[in-house]
Amino acid sequence: DAGVIQSPRHEVTEMGQEVTLRCKPISGHNSLFWYRQTMMRGLELLIYFNNNVPIDDSGMPEDRFSAKMPNASFSTLKIQPSEPRDSAVYFCASSGGTGTWAEAFFGQGTRLTVV
Amino acid sequence: SQQGEEDPQALSIQEGENATMNCSYKTSINNLQWYRQNSGRGLVHLILIRSNEREKHSGRLRVTLDTSKKSSSLLITASRAADTASYFCATGAGNMLTFGGGTRLMVKP
Numbered sequence: 001d002a003g004v005i006q007s008p009r010h011e012v013t014e015m016g017q018e019v020t021l022r023c024k025p026i027s028g029h030n031s032l033f034w035y036r037q038t039m040m041r042g043l044e045l046l047i048y049f050n051n052n053v054p055i056d057d058s059g060m061p062e063d064r065f066s067a068k069m070p071n072a073s074f075s076t077l078k079i080q081p082s083e084p085r086d087s088a089v090y091f092c093a094s095s096g097g098t099g100t101w102a103e104a105f106f107g108q109g110t111r112l113t114v115v
Numbered sequence: 116s117q118q119g120e121e122d123p124q125a126l127s128i129q130e131g132e133n134a135t136m137n138c139s140y141k142t143s144i145n146n147l148q149w150y151r152q153n154s155g156r157g158l159v160h161l162i163l164i165r166s167n168e169r170e171k172h173s174g175r176l177r178v179t180l181d182t183s184k185k186s187s188s189l190l191i192t193a194s195r196a197a198d199t200a201s202y203f204c205a206t207g208a209g210n211m212l213t214f215g216g217g218t219r220l221m222v223k224p
Contacts, residue, residue: 004157033212043158043203043214056211091157103148104205104212106157 006092006107013114018080021110024073025094033104034067034077035091043091049075082114121204121218129223134191136218138204139184147180147187148205152217158203161189196224 005024013019025032034046047057052069060067064083069075079086089111093104122137138147146165150158164171164180164187171178177190191198201217 035214042216045211045213048211093158103160103163104158105160106150108157 004092004094004105004107006090006110008110009108010111011113013082013112015083015114016081017114018078019082019086019112019114021077021079021090021092021112023075023077023092023107025075025092026096026105027073029094029096029105030072031095031102031104032069032075033093033095034075035093036088037091037109038088046077079112082112084114087112087114121202121215123218124216125219125221127221127223128194130194130196132194132222134194134198134220134222136189136202136204136220138187138189138215140187140204140206140215141185142206142208144182144206144208146207147178148207148212149176149178149187149189150203150205150214152201152203154200161202191220194220194222196222198222 007022030051032049036044036046046059047067048055049069065079067077089109091106091109093106095102095104120139128134144166146163148163149161151161152158162173162176162178164178166182175192180187199222201219203214203217205212205214
């Protein structure tokens with residue numbers, strides 16, 4: 001398996017633009033997490049899906065952020081409109097267990113820069 | 116919000132020495148996991164210890180868990196330059212896997 005695949009690897013966009021980050025989890029995994037990493041705030045859990053259903057989105061910072069998982073092999077994180085403070089590395093991770101009982105496999109991340 | 120807090124934030128040692136990193140957390144957990152992150156890369160799982168376990172080994176890694184003190188430690192023995200990375204503890208509780216701020220380890224050859 002190629003592991004968790006995220007695209008794009010790097011994204012530079014202007015403030016106000018819509019940004020869509022994509023994630024392909026490991027086949028057969030039923031849990032998917034989106035994290036954001038910054039120097040100031042470290043790794044923050046944004047949202048957690050189990051069997052394609054959003055279970056906990058309490059970490060989503062505000063309404064500008066939305067996430068979907070239309071099927072077991074694809075998820076998106078959208079920011080509309082983007083702001084400079086959204087600049088961070090966004091990670092997607094998947095797990096074969098339920099919730100937090102199994103190890104999480106991380107993608108390489110998308111480095112987002114909003115100018 | 117971060118559940119776990121690692122200590123120290125940065126650690127510099129010579130190759131061959133042991134490295135010890137500590138993690139403290141605040142609420143009840145199902146398990147505690149340690150991850151490693153090389154610069155510019157995603158996190159890689161190292162080891163998971165369940166709340167009813169006290170110690171676990173994996174190769175050169177030794178993890179302890181003290182639920183009464185809400186703390187864990189990661190020991191890397193006989194460190195190598197390739198161990199240079201950031202190390203994070205993550206606490207699992209319910210549906211949340213929450214990471215601490217990490218310890219940046221530098222192993223000098």
